[in-house]
Amino acid sequence: MRRLYLQIYLAFVAGIILFTGLMWTAWWLLPDEGRESPTLTALAQLVVDRIPADAPPQRVQEGVATLGRLFRTDVTLRAPDGALIAKVGAELPPPPPGTPGSRLLRGPRVEPRAAIQLADGRWLIVRLPARQMLHFWSTTLATLAVALAIAAFPLARRLTRRLERLQSRVEALGAGDLSVRVEVEGRDEIAELARSFNRTAERIERLVDAERTMLTSASHELRSPLARMRVAIELLQREDRPDLREKLARDIAELDDLIGEMLLATRLQGLGQPERLEEVDLLALLAEEGARAGAEVGGEPARVHGDDWMLRRLVRNLFDNAQRYGGGSAIEASVHVRNAHAVLEFADRGPGIPEAERERIFEPFYRMPGTRERGDGVGLGLSLVRRIARYHGGEARCLVRAGGGTIFEVSLPV
16 A cells, blocks of 8 residues: 555655656747747846947947846847947857847757847847756756645645555455445545445445354254154154155255245345346236236236246245235235336235335234244245335335225336
């Protein structure tokens, strides 16, 4: 993580240095137009006061010499037409014809110069030594880099400190602490990464808790048929009893169904979208399974894309649930299309389900009070119904039927 911190910090400083260097290069390569300086214009007025246009040549030369000493460089005074009037040091060329006022000049193989146009039209040309310019820009660049580097330190450190905290939480999650979460700070990409981590950790914790609950419940549910099978086998070894053979066969079938439902529930937890997509005619599927259950089926044709085997399991579980808990009443099943969804309804006139239980009955291995004692299933049928519906992008609900009874409604996108 420290290496990442150094990379971020050094990249920031290098970007500042590169930006400053490019600014200098752009100044050096761009044309002279647009470089007029108000400072040079003000300096021109001071030069006019020191070297008037009507001053004798001796005074003009002395004034130019004084300016040369002040600037510590070559100075040349020229007439408006470029003719030489006076100079100190090497003679400097006049500004290009048509130069509009005081400005900085430079050209290929020529050191930078300042061309100061006096009020009377004369030109004062001052050489800007490259060494001094280099020293000036180097000092400016170094000062700017140091200032920005100091300012960037807290920013880069704060950024990497948040990543370090996120790393520690990831390591804690990997060590088995599923309750660990990251504090979300700010609204940037790291904050979004923290939110994604929290969502992932929450989902992992929920899945692991569900697996633990299912494992605990399954171990309890498996004991009953296994115990009955053990007793039946012991009795069969002593005497030949057909009724025990039949009961043993039912227990084996019950155990096989339980294992199948557990495997399907576990599989649905790990899948994101249907693996097999095929067109399924829900009305035909409903009619086929309804005939097996002796139910009244109606509605309109509706086709969805999904896993035919899982949707058939969903319908069969709902019919089995209505037969088991409907109190022997007639089962009515229908399919309709509403708001781009195929809605399956399974209605009965049974005793109904209390409001407090309508969500709990979709939990794995949950059975309403009184049903466990009668041995009515293991509590996975409705849980699978909801999981299969959500697996296909839909939902399953338990509703109250007007006049008494229950309606199970499953909506699937068409």
